[in-house]
Amino acid sequence: MKLCVFQGTFNPIHNTHLKMAQSVAADYDKVLFIPAYNPPHKDFDGDMSAHRLEMVRIAVEGNPKFEASDIEYRREGKSYTYDTIRELYKLYPVEGKIGFIIGSDAFEKIDSWHEAEKLKELVDFIVFERTDDVSSTEIRERITKGFSVDDVLPKGVLQYIREHNLYIEGITDKLAAMLNDKRYLHSCGTAEYARKLARKFGLDEEKAYIAGLLHDCAKGFDNEKLAETAKNLEVSEEEFLNLKTLHAPVGAHIAEKEFNITDKEILRAIRRHTLGHTEMSVFDKIIFLADKIEPSTRPEEFRIAAEKLLEQEDGLDKALLECYRRTIEKLTERGLSISPGTIEIYNLLNKEYS
Ligand SMILES: [Fe+2]
Numbered sequence: 001m002k003l004c005v006f007q008g009t010f011n012p013i014h015n016t017h018l019k020m021a022q023s024v025a026a027d028y029d030k031v032l033f034i035p036a037y038n039p040p041h042k043d044f045d046g047d048m049s050a051h052r053l054e055m056v057r058i059a060v061e062g063n064p065k066f067e068a069s070d071i072e073y074r075r076e077g078k079s080y081t082y083d084t085i086r087e088l089y090k091l092y093p094v095e096g097k098i099g100f101i102i103g104s105d106a107f108e109k110i111d112s113w114h115e116a117e118k119l120k121e122l123v124d125f126i127v128f129e130r131t132d133d134v135s136s137t138e139i140r141e142r143i144t145k146g147f148s149v150d151d152v153l154p155k156g157v158l159q160y161i162r163e164h165n166l167y168i169e170g171i172t173d174k175l176a177a178m179l180n181d182k183r184y185l186h187s188c189g190t191a192e193y194a195r196k197l198a199r200k201f202g203l204d205e206e207k208a209y210i211a212g213l214l215h216d217c218a219k220g221f222d223n224e225k226l227a228e229t230a231k232n233l234e235v236s237e238e239e240f241l242n243l244k245t246l247h248a249p250v251g252a253h254i255a256e257k258e259f260n261i262t263d264k265e266i267l268r269a270i271r272r273h274t275l276g277h278t279e280m281s282v283f284d285k286i287i288f289l290a291d292k293i294e295p296s297t298r299p300e301e302f303r304i305a306a307e308k309l310l311e312q313e314d315g316l317d318k319a320l321l322e323c324y325r326r327t328i329e330k331l332t333e334r335g336l337s338i339s340p341g342t343i344e345i346y347n348l349l350n351k352e353y354s
């Protein structure tokens with residue numbers, strides 16, 4: 001059997017990896033994808049190792065020549081390529097030398113590898129130039145910033161990353177430290193629900209998730225800190241009068257400065273999630289609504305009502321109108337003041353949809 005090996009961290013595996021393997025597949029009977037269980041020069045993360053293997057399995061599914069191998073997982077300990085290759089010769093009836101796919105950057109450092117000289121004897125290196133294509137590092141960064149990764153990942157891998165919320169620990173850890181437990185729970189609930197709505201309305205799910213996650217990032221600030229931070233921002237008098245609403249503009253500012261979010265739509269949706277706006281985009285509306293009806297901390301009754309409306313034509317606007325109606329009702333009941341902006345938006349929607 002002519003065997004080719006593609007070993008890597010695959011964190012995550014992406015379309016370029018698959019394209020590289022595909023380009024040499026004709027010369028081999030099998031291309032074995034071997035995620036490194038515990039790469040010699042990297043910190044070990046057991047959970048992430050398991051995810052990496054699973055993503056490789058998903059990515060190669062359906063290609064008869066491709067196979068995912070857990071050989072390094074079964075061996076445990078540091079994953080040295082030399083050991084892996086020797087084992088493969090025992091496991092497979094290999095014809096000739098094993099082909100070994102490697103990037104030019106890694107190939108340049110090959111002499112620092114464990115038993116490099118012996119390894120060179122055992123394999124034929126197939127060296128790929130580093131291309132302009134996106135790297136795994138860039139993909140992880142894109143996910144953290146809420147940028148789309150649909151075009152660079154196999155569908156199943158993307159779905160797996162979403163399901164397991166991979167690569168956003170940097171955000172969630174930081175956020176958890178800034179918010180109390182209930183607010184953190186609410187933020188995660190809003191993120192999940194925003195993602196669901198984004199799918200429903202054909203918008204970018206990553207972006208919606210990050211916006212939902214961060215919409216209340218300044219909610220843990222006390223009034224003094226809110227007012228202090230807002231001083232340097234463009235904030236209306238109306239927002240300043242009610243300190244409760246200040247966490248929206250301040251939150252957008254914190255998302256940009258401390259969470260390095262650069263996407264304008266995300267920042268704007270955070271900015272608009274309390275009072276809303278007369279010219280909200282579909283994305284703004286999704287975040288606004290997810291915040292009010294997410295299942296972790298919001299009452300079920302309103303969610304059910306809103307979901308019914310969402311099924312109708314112009315459902316998003318109708319659900320929004322219902323949101324405003326209830327807010328105004330609640331504020332009136334409690335004898336609290338209603339901001340003119342809220343009334344303006346309510347009237348606009350009401351004129352259109354009731
Ligand atoms: Fe909020």
Ligand SMILES: [Fe+2]
Nearest residue numbers: 186215216291
């Ligand atoms: Fe919220």
